[in-house]
Amino acid sequence: xxxxxxxxxxxxxxxxxxxxxxxxxxxxxxxxxxxxxxxxxxxxxxxxxxxxxxxxxxxxxxxxxxxxxxxxxxxxxxxxxxxxxxxxxxxxxxxxxxxxxxxxxxxxxxxxxxxxxxxxxxxxxxxxxxxxxxxxxxxxxxxxxxxxxxxxxxxxxxxxxxxxxxxxxxxxxxxxxxxxxxxxxxxxxxxxxxxxxxxxxxxxxxxxxxxxxxxxxxxxxxxxxxxxxxxxxxx
Amino acid sequence: xxxxxxxxxxxxxxxxxxxxxxxxxxxxxxxxxxxxxxxxxxxxxxxxxxxxxxxxxxxxxxxxxxxxxxxxxxxxxxxxxxxxxxxxxxxxxxxxxxxxxxxxxxxxxxxxxxxxxxxxxxxxxxxxxxxxxxxxxxxxxxxxxxxxxxxxxxxxxxxxxxxxxxxxxxxxxxxxxxxxxxxxxxxxxxxxxxxxxxxxxxxxxxxxxxxxxxxxxxxxxxxxxxxxxxxxxxxxxxxxxxxxxxxxxxxxxxxxxxxxxxxxxxxxxxxxxxxxxxxxxxxxxxxxxxxxxxxxxxxxxxxxxxxxxxxxxxxxxxxxxxxxxxxx
Numbered sequence: 304x305x306x307x308x309x310x311x312x313x314x315x316x317x318x319x320x321x322x323x324x325x326x327x328x329x330x331x332x333x334x335x336x337x338x339x340x341x342x343x344x345x346x347x348x349x350x351x352x353x354x355x356x357x358x359x360x361x362x363x364x365x366x367x368x369x370x371x372x373x374x375x376x377x378x379x380x381x382x383x384x385x386x387x388x389x390x391x392x393x394x395x396x397x398x399x400x401x402x403x404x405x406x407x408x409x410x411x412x413x414x415x416x417x418x419x420x421x422x423x424x425x426x427x428x429x430x431x432x433x434x435x436x437x438x439x440x441x442x443x444x445x446x447x448x449x450x451x452x453x454x455x456x457x458x459x460x461x462x463x464x465x466x467x468x469x470x471x472x473x474x475x476x477x478x479x480x481x482x483x484x485x486x487x488x489x490x491x492x493x494x495x496x497x498x499x500x501x502x503x504x505x506x507x508x509x510x511x512x513x514x515x516x517x518x519x520x521x522x523x524x525x526x527x528x529x530x531x532x533x534x535x536x537x538x
Numbered sequence: 539x540x541x542x543x544x545x546x547x548x549x550x551x552x553x554x555x556x557x558x559x560x561x562x563x564x565x566x567x568x569x570x571x572x573x574x575x576x577x578x579x580x581x582x583x584x585x586x587x588x589x590x591x592x593x594x595x596x597x598x599x600x601x602x603x604x605x606x607x608x609x610x611x612x613x614x615x616x617x618x619x620x621x622x623x624x625x626x627x628x629x630x631x632x633x634x635x636x637x638x639x640x641x642x643x644x645x646x647x648x649x650x651x652x653x654x655x656x657x658x659x660x661x662x663x664x665x666x667x668x669x670x671x672x673x674x675x676x677x678x679x680x681x682x683x684x685x686x687x688x689x690x691x692x693x694x695x696x697x698x699x700x701x702x703x704x705x706x707x708x709x710x711x712x713x714x715x716x717x718x719x720x721x722x723x724x725x726x727x728x729x730x731x732x733x734x735x736x737x738x739x740x741x742x743x744x745x746x747x748x749x750x751x752x753x754x755x756x757x758x759x760x761x762x763x764x765x766x767x768x769x770x771x772x773x774x775x776x777x778x779x780x781x782x783x784x785x786x787x788x789x790x791x792x793x794x795x796x797x798x799x800x801x802x803x804x805x806x807x808x809x810x811x812x813x814x815x816x817x818x819x820x821x822x823x824x825x826x827x828x829x830x831x832x833x834x835x836x837x838x839x840x841x842x843x844x845x846x847x848x849x850x851x852x853x854x855x856x857x858x859x860x861x862x863x864x865x866x
Contacts, residue, residue, distance in 0.1 A: 310638040314624075321626055382622030386683070389586045389618075390639050391611040538589045 307392040308400045315374070315404025325370055329412045332366045340419045350427025352420060356437040356507050360477035360500045363409075363441075363448055368469025370412075371405045371452030372462045375530075379460035384537070398530050402453055409445045413438075432509030440506035443519035447499055448473050450526035457533040476500065539564040539721055540585070540691065545594035546745075547580050554580045555591070556745035562738075564690075567717040569732035570725040572742035573854050578725040579619060581742065582695050585723070586616040598691065612640070615689040619696045621680030625669035629660055629679055632668060633686050640687030650686065658682040658712055674705035681712055692716055694724035698731060710735055729847055743854040757849050765808050766822055767794070769801040769838030770829065778803050781828055787821035801837045 319325040340355050378384035387397060420434045455468040479498035483491045495501050499522070502515040540562040547555040555577045562568050570578045583589045585596050587607040596603040596610075603610040624632060633651050642650055655664055658678040663671055668679060677697060684692050697713065698706045706728070713722060714735055726732055732739050733753045741749040741756065749756045770778055779791045782805070790808040797804045809821040822841060829836055 306641055307639045310635060314627075314635055318624070318626065381625065382618060382620065383624055385583075385588050385618045386616075386623060389588050389611060389614070389616045390636065391608050391641075391687075392639060393608060 305392070305396055307390070308396045308403075311392070311396060311400025312404045312407065315401050316407055318373075319370060319405065319408045322373065324373065325408060328366045328369045332362060332412060333415060335362060336416060336419070340423065344423055344426060350423050350429060352423060352429070352434060352437070355416075355419060356433070356440075357504075359437075359441055360444060360503055361474065363445055364473035364477045365470065366412075367405075367409055367445060367448035368452040368455065368466050368473055370408060371449055372456055372466035372469060374401050374405060374453050375457040375534075376460055376462040376465045379457075379537070380462075388534075388538075394531050394534050398453070398527050398534065402449060402527055402530075405449045405453060406446050409449060410442065413441060413445070430509075433507060436509035436511065437507040439511060440503045443506065443516070444499055444503045447476070447519055447522050447526070450523045450530075451476070454526045454530045454533065457530045480504070539566075539599055540723070541597045542581070542585065543595050543597070545581065545584055545591045545596070547577075547584065547589070548592045554745055555584075555594075558594070558742065558745065558747055560740050560747055560750055562721055562723060564721055565717075565719070567713070567722045567735060567737045568724075569736035569739045570723060570742065571727065571729065571732055571739055571850065572725075573727070576742045576854070577745045578742055579695055582616070582693050582723070582725065586614055586693050587611055588616075588618075612687070613689050614691045614693055615684030615687060616693045617680040617684045617695060617697060619699065621676050621683075623668050623676075623679060623683060626667055628665055628667055629671075629682075630655075630664045632679070633682055636683055636686050642687060650688070654682045654685050657685065657715070659708065674701050674708070677701060677705070677709060678712070681709065681716075685716060690720060692720050692722045692724075694722070696725050696727075698726060698728060706731070729850055741850065741853050748853045749849070765806055765842045766825060767838060767840045767842055768805050768807055768825060768829070769798070769836070770803045770805075771801055771835040771837055773803050773832070773834045775803045775805070777832075778805060778834070781832060782807055782825065785821070785824050785828055787824055798837075804838070806842075 336355055336358075339358060340352065343349055343351070343354050375384070378387060388394075417438075420429055423429055451472050452465075452469040455472065456462075456465040458468070459465050476497075476499035478500065480495060480500040483495055486494050496518070499519075502518045505512055505515050542561065543559050545555050545558040546553065558577065558581055570581065572578050580589070584591045585603065587603050587610055590604055598610050598613055601609050601613075627635070630651065633654065634647065637647050637650060655661055658681050660675070660678055660682055663675050663679075668676065671679065681694070681697065684694065692713075694713065698709050701709065710731060713724060716722060717735070724735075736753070738751060739749070739753055739756050740747055768778075768782075775793055782788050782791050787809045788807055792806050792808075794804040794806055807821075807825060822839060826836070826839060
């Protein structure tokens with residue numbers, strides 16, 4: 304990993320922070336999850352974060368591709384991609400730099416939600432295991448969505464196409480676990496394993512299983528590898 | 539220093555480059571000329587490692603760009619056409635970012651940026667976002683981007699395209715200044731620019747190198763003959779054409795549209811090579827003698843030097859087009 308990688312991460316973070324899209328979707332995300340948690344707390348009078356964590360795969364499937372859509376598509380359409388790739392950097396510096404930059408932004412966006420368990424904890428007994436597990440799961444889940452979003456962004460120079468395909472793929476990963484009835488019995492296990500929701504829930508229960516980690520890490524790697532191929536193909 | 543060998547590049551069924559070879563010496567300023575779509579940009583993109591060639595190779599002091607792209611890219615500052623830099627970044631921030639990526643030591647960074655900002659005249663816009671700058675400033679930021687890593691080689695794709703004459707002069711001065719210590723390759727279709735700024739010119743047409751040398755050499759090599767303008771009174775065009783065409787040296791005669799007062803016939807006479815330098819073979823003697831033998835009054839006899847524009851047109855006009863021109 305060369306020094307260029309860290310500077311690319313820094314630029315990506317800054318670029319996302321200075322883009323309106325990044326802010327708009329962070330605000331939507333925080334407003335929506337905040338409403339979810341507090342209506343549950345004050346109206347239903349339940350001191351728990353179940354809804355928050357259960358809906359995260361779908362909420363993030365909506366937010367993350369919107370944040371990552373510009374990552375490559377914008378560079379491809381303005382031509383700055385040519386400037387970037389002719390700097391002394393490797394393709395992996397670029398792919399990983401952009402991935403870590405986008406992931407970093409999502410993690411920063413998630414940071415204020417730590418207030419939810421802190422506040423909710425004041426009103427009742429909150430089990431620490433699922434909360435910690437939930438946050439560990441969310442790290443991996445958002446990493447996977449970022450990798451998918453970056454891949455779709457690298458496949459097109461049109462940001463709208465990138466976000467639409469990103470939404471499609473991420474919501475597929477989020478929802479497939481609930482649609483297993485539509486698949487023939489023989490392959491349900493395989494389909495379930497492909498879905499991100501299944502692995503997220505498993506981690507969010509507070510049990511960190513190596514199978515779930517292997518799933519996330521290999522899926523992230525696959526998406527990033529696909530991204531590097533998409534970049535290579537542009538040359 | 540740069541050795542471009544037999545490059546070909548196919549985009550689908552289209553062959554963009556067809557065996558392009560040339561070398562660039564250390565410290566040389568080389569102009570890459572050619573009509574739009576000739577392959578200038580593709581050549582530069584292969585040289586800078588942005589695209590790979592279909593066959594052939596580029597080596598920078600024995601470092602193959604395809605095999606060791608990182609090492610090659612460290613030595614090249616590249617400005618693509620239209621300077622497509624990050625629009626949202628402030629000029630200073632952008633230059634700092636490039637300096638970081640290019641691993642300019644921290645201690646040197648500030649002074650390096652200040653120097654390049656001065657060199658490219660960017661002081662007034664250093665704290666403005668790139669998007670808001672005028673075309674001329676954008677191009678200058680592009681040059682600063684190429685210069686910031688202090689590379690040995692500058693590759694500039696049409697650095698003066700779309701600029702007004704004052705801006706062109708400014709950019710050209712920056713290039714000339716940089717060319718004192720660096721190897722520079724730039725493309726243009728302003729021929730006088732190439733003639734003034736470059737040590738050497740390579741003309742590319744339809745993916746092939748059609749000329750390579752100093753401006754003078756390129757012109758000399760391309761001159762297939764010279765052109766003599768002759769004005770006569772008391773003659774008709776057909777008579778004169780008949781007489782002149784019978785001369786050995788004359789290869790073609792074409793009338794000039796605007797005939798000045800006092801002259802009845804004005805013709806451009808193309809002659810086979812021989813050249814104005816060799817008086818024995820000077821075709822204007824023969825032409826004069828031929829005219830003298832007739833009862834015509836000579837009002838004008840002038841050898842026109844071929845300009846680089848003529849050479850360029852001659853080298854790059856499609857055969858079909860030039861055939862059509864002769865018909866009309």
